[in-house]
Amino acid sequence: MSGKLLKIGFIGGGKMAQAMAKGFISAGLSKGESMIASCHPSDLASHAAFKDLGAESIFENVPVVQKSDVVIISVKPQVVPTALGDIKKAQGVNANKLFLSIAMGITIKQLEQFLPGESRVVRVMPNTPALVRSGASVFVCGQKATEDDASITKKLLESIGTCEQVTENLLDPITALSGSGPAYIYIMIEALADGGVKMGLPRDLAYRLASQTVLGAGQMVRDTKIHPGVLKDDVTSPAGSTAAGLHFLEQKGFRSALIGAIETATKRCREVSQADATK
Ligand SMILES: NC(=O)C1=CN([C@@H]2O[C@H](COP(=O)(O)OP(=O)(O)OC[C@H]3O[C@@H](n4cnc5c(N)ncnc54)[C@H](OP(=O)(O)O)[C@@H]3O)[C@@H](O)[C@H]2O)C=CC1
Numbered sequence: 001m002s003g004k005l006l007k008i009g010f011i012g013g014g015k016m017a018q019a020m021a022k023g024f025i026s027a028g029l030s031k032g033e034s035m036i037a038s039c040h041p042s043d044l045a046s047h048a049a050f051k052d053l054g055a056e057s058i059f060e061n062v063p064v065v066q067k068s069d070v071v072i073i074s075v076k077p078q079v080v081p082t083a084l085g086d087i088k089k090a091q092g093v094n095a096n097k098l099f100l101s102i103a104m105g106i107t108i109k110q111l112e113q114f115l116p117g118e119s120r121v122v123r124v125m126p127n128t129p130a131l132v133r134s135g136a137s138v139f140v141c142g143q144k145a146t147e148d149d150a151s152i153t154k155k156l157l158e159s160i161g162t163c164e165q166v167t168e169n170l171l172d173p174i175t176a177l178s179g180s181g182p183a184y185i186y187i188m189i190e191a192l193a194d195g196g197v198k199m200g201l202p203r204d205l206a207y208r209l210a211s212q213t214v215l216g217a218g219q220m221v222r223d224t225k226i227h228p229g230v231l232k233d234d235v236t237s238p239a240g241s242t243a244a245g246l247h248f249l250e251q252k253g254f255r256s257a258l259i260g261a262i263e264t265a266t267k268r269c270r271e272v273s274q275a276d277a278t279k
């Protein structure tokens with residue numbers, strides 16, 4: 001991937017596509033002008049967002065494939081069959097491209113069926129912190145993806161955060177954990193700040209402290225590799241305030257709620273994987 005910048009195309013220019021596009025640009029791996037996105041006419045905000053990046057933004061999917069080296073399938077799962085159907089039906093399109101699909105629940109097998117036979121498919125699960133290059137992504141290579149495709153995928157995803165190659169059976173729980181996870185953490189940050197405000201903190205200070213605390217705790221687990229239970233014990237002084245707070249969380253089923261969220265979200269991914277659930 002040295003030298004000429006890859007042309008990156010997005011089929012669907014929504015939230016996750018924009019996060020990845022902005023991440024690639026700030027990583028220096030791409031430029032607005034080497035990107036193209038197909039947007040839906042009903043989502044002019046996304047159309048404008050890609051134009052603001054200096055990218056080409058259009059309302060058709062086929063030219064995105066024609067003009068790109070790597071095509072990122074970033075429409076909602078329910079839209080994937082139609083969007084890829086457009087490409088399969090089109091005459092004379094060179095679909096011998098690398099397709100990265102980020103669609104929740106859509107399997108490699110389904111993607112390979114929806115796309116023309118020559119297409120090389122990699123299934124990816126990123127998350128929105130890709131925008132600030134702190135994403136957590138995983139990928140699975142399809143039948144026709146080459147070692148080069150895996151390297152290109154890795155290079156792209158590592159530019160916007162961490163990246164691991166996994167097996168497809170892990171994709172649904174990963175989607176539930178790291179794909180959806182930022183949403184759980186955002187409501188936690190909001191609630192922590194609400195608690196701080198309830199107890200008299202100014203709102204902006206409460207958000208700064210809550211977000212930095214989440215960031216710092218995550219970094220502690222990742223960088224020290226110390227078990228989170230041990231790190232929790234280090235915070236919890238005998239007869240102190242943390243023990244009182246933890247007791248309240250246990251009474252309210254905090255752990256159980258998080259475990260249940262991952263279980264429920266995984267089940268939703270599995271529903272979508274079933275062909276009729278993409279409708
Ligand atoms: N958001 C996230 O955190 C993550 C999302 N994903 C996956 O990314 C994909 C996109 O999600 P997200 O960005 O949240 O969703 P968005 O709704 O923000 O983006 C999807 C975009 O595709 C547009 N669209 C609809 N139909 C078509 C079509 N036929 N051709 C081209 N574009 C079309 C939508 O327009 P309109 O709104 O008008 O329908 C919308 O702009 C999903 O498959 C999701 O599972 C994966 C990981 C994380």
Ligand SMILES: O=C(O)[C@@H]1CCC=N1
Nearest residue numbers: 104175176179180181
């Ligand atoms: O909510 C969703 O379905 C997508 C998948 C992971 C994050 N957002």
